[in-house]
Amino acid sequence: MTKEDSADKKYPYTSSIVKDGRKKVHTTFEDQSEMVEEFDVNNNKLLVRKWRRPTKLGGEGEWEFEIGAEVKPFNPMNDLFAPSTDNPVVVRSDTSDSFQWRIRNCFFDKNVYQVTVDVENQSIVIRTSNKKYYKVIQIPDMIRLKQQLIPQSLQWSHSNNTLIISYPKPPALVQQERVKEHQLRQLNSKEGDVQCPQQ
Amino acid sequence: MSIPKITQEVKDITRIERIGAHSHIRGLGLDDSLTARASSQGMVGQRTARKSMGIVVHMAREGKIAGRAVLLAGPPGSGKTALAMGLAQALGSETPFVSIAGSEIFSLEMSKTEALTQAFRKSIGVQISEETEVVEGEVVEIQIDRPLDKGAAGAKTGKLTLKTTDMETVYDLGAKLIDNLQKEKVQSKDIITLDKATGKITKLGRSLGATGDFDAMGASTRFVQTPQGELQKRKEVSHTLSLHEIDVINSRSQGFLALFAGDTGEIKSEVREQIDLKVAGWREEGKATIHPGVLFIDEVHMLDIECFSFLNRALESDMAPILIMASNRGITRIRGTDYQAPHGVPLDLLDRTLIIATEPYSDEEISKILEIRCEEEDVAFTEKAKTLLTKICTTTSLRYAIQLITASSLVAQKRKAYEVDMIDLKKVYELFVDVKRSTQFLKDYQNEFMYNTQEEVDAQEDEAVATDNKSMDTTE
Numbered sequence: 001m002t003k004e005d006s007a008d009k010k011y012p013y014t015s016s017i018v019k020d021g022r023k024k025v026h027t028t029f030e031d032q033s034e035m036v037e038e039f040d041v042n043n044n045k046l047l048v049r050k051w052r053r054p055t056k057l058g059g060e061g062e063w064e065f066e067i068g069a070e071v072k073p074f075n076p077m078n079d080l081f082a083p084s085t086d087n088p089v090v091v092r093s094d095t096s097d098s099f100q101w102r103i104r105n106c107f108f109d110k111n112v113y114q115v116t117v118d119v120e121n122q123s124i125v126i127r128t129s130n131k132k133y134y135k136v137i138q139i140p141d142m143i144r145l146k147q148q149l150i151p152q153s154l155q156w157s158h159s160n161n162t163l164i165i166s167y168p169k170p171p172a173l174v175q176q177e178r179v180k181e182h183q184l185r186q187l188n189s190k191e192g193d194v195q196c197p198q199q
Numbered sequence: 200m201s202i203p204k205i206t207q208e209v210k211d212i213t214r215i216e217r218i219g220a221h222s223h224i225r226g227l228g229l230d231d232s233l234t235a236r237a238s239s240q241g242m243v244g245q246r247t248a249r250k251s252m253g254i255v256v257h258m259a260r261e262g263k264i265a266g267r268a269v270l271l272a273g274p275p276g277s278g279k280t281a282l283a284m285g286l287a288q289a290l291g292s293e294t295p296f297v298s299i300a301g302s303e304i305f306s307l308e309m310s311k312t313e314a315l316t317q318a319f320r321k322s323i324g325v326q327i328s329e330e331t332e333v334v335e336g337e338v339v340e341i342q343i344d345r346p347l348d349k350g351a352a353g354a355k356t357g358k359l360t361l362k363t364t365d366m367e368t369v370y371d372l373g374a375k376l377i378d379n380l381q382k383e384k385v386q387s388k389d390i391i392t393l394d395k396a397t398g399k400i401t402k403l404g405r406s407l408g409a410t411g412d413f414d415a416m417g418a419s420t421r422f423v424q425t426p427q428g429e430l431q432k433r434k435e436v437s438h439t440l441s442l443h444e445i446d447v448i449n450s451r452s453q454g455f456l457a458l459f460a461g462d463t464g465e466i467k468s469e470v471r472e473q474i475d476l477k478v479a480g481w482r483e484e485g486k487a488t489i490h491p492g493v494l495f496i497d498e499v500h501m502l503d504i505e506c507f508s509f510l511n512r513a514l515e516s517d518m519a520p521i522l523i524m525a526s527n528r529g530i531t532r533i534r535g536t537d538y539q540a541p542h543g544v545p546l547d548l549l550d551r552t553l554i555i556a557t558e559p560y561s562d563e564e565i566s567k568i569l570e571i572r573c574e575e576e577d578v579a580f581t582e583k584a585k586t587l588l589t590k591i592c593t594t595t596s597l598r599y600a601i602q603l604i605t606a607s608s609l610v611a612q613k614r615k616a617y618e619v620d621m622i623d624l625k626k627v628y629e630l631f632v633d634v635k636r637s638t639q640f641l642k643d644y645q646n647e648f649m650y651n652t653q654e655e656v657d658a659q660e661d662e663a664v665a666t667d668n669k670s671m672d673t674t675e
Contacts, residue, residue, distance in 0.1 A: 056329050057440070058477070059448035076356045076373045080398035081334075084358060084369040127365065134365035134429055 266519035273557030295492030301501030336361035500543030503535035
């Protein structure tokens, strides 16, 4: 479906399919940015949320992952460069009542890591005392809800070389997601590839 | 000069540029008042032509005048392409310079006019600032692994460790980026920026931590603070793209339609119109600046009448670049017609071009050019050999003489001499025949070749000679 065809459509509009045990929901917004959410068919857990925004020069942009991550092996012949797989990797995978991040490949002791809330910039900051890792995490959901982060609510642990950070979802968001889950159940998505209407 | 065998590894580090026919040219060799110096920046002689090209440089730099055409006319080997290359160098890397050969547009992939349009649009640069994802940090270590068998096609792999004051990350490198890193001569303790999408490397300077490493530093060495925070960040970067590149980004058919579009390499005119509108919009908003560049078409007589009429039309667009053409033809047939025209270019197009003539070189100029080429190809000649080479050049051609330089140096290497002497040159001169001798050879032995059409003519000639001989016999 090209962009011209959708001119008379009401934004945002959504379509969905079920594939590989995931219900994939594609939403296009008025500024032509696209969002794809993938839910587990069995328990309706949100596995992936990714965005693609229109670029200035035109053409298709890159998908940006908000939740979940893409497994893309590095190919030295074609790819330019990519962080080595030994580096810490952040993946957000929420539970039903809290935001959760897992940072794999954190090989140092627990006392090296320091996770805090930066109130001024409304973000979570991970520091290391040996200056090997530093990461600022923002929570787009909280920004969308215009809610402040509370330092006391942040929890984190370190085991099996993985840093697990959780922050409770505000009740308003939990409520919102429950409504959305209900809608999702009603959403009639077909199995397999969708046929375009004009075909 | 010694001739040590340079090993692959040593070569890899410095990355020697390959020597081409015009690689010795570094500019037009003009001073500030646009007067041509006798020999400068690899250019010799051709003073008036160089001065005229200097004016073209000014025209292109100001970028105000669109759609001017210049024709370089002169005999083969008189430096037409060299002048164009010099112009490209003089314009610098900011102004787009596109060089094509006239025969390049006759491709089966796309129509002639499409090829010309693409060439035109490649020579117009759009400078625009865009937010891109970059990695910025101090180089801790570069590690490059070469495959064990050097000749194998296996890609080089490597790792690059970058750090900020807060973190450190190891990156896997692709073959293309390794090449870029080597070209930019990136070292440990350099502060660099890597563009995530294009792999472009920008060296910001040396780390402040490296101040005490060496006593002597180049005047241009800049010391920079190691960046803070995360390595990956979003940054507003200003870069120049050609109109054609923007066309390509926007013309990719989306989704499954790409399967049916077929990649003919042609870009729809609707896409172009859309881009033109978009660019004009950016320009009005002050988001982008246009840099009209220079399009050089070598061997322009290879174009046919349709291309010429297209050029006429295309030059009228206010987005047109400065067009430089070169031709070594005299009055000849315009391709695709039966009409004769000077330089093989129709009169209506000639009428709107500025014509720059190049003259054959004088003997001193030739010897100077050969000297520059010897230097470029890193070959030493004895004085006698040099005079002989100049002589060969005047009797044959400049191009042939230049071919002999490296060939004779290889012969000299074989007898373990450091300088090329008369005997080496003589040997090469005998080994490789020039056009004149080759024609002579053909004339002499044409009966032994296949399909020689001259046979009949010769037979008649032979008869004539025979009768001549007879008559001479009788006179005797």
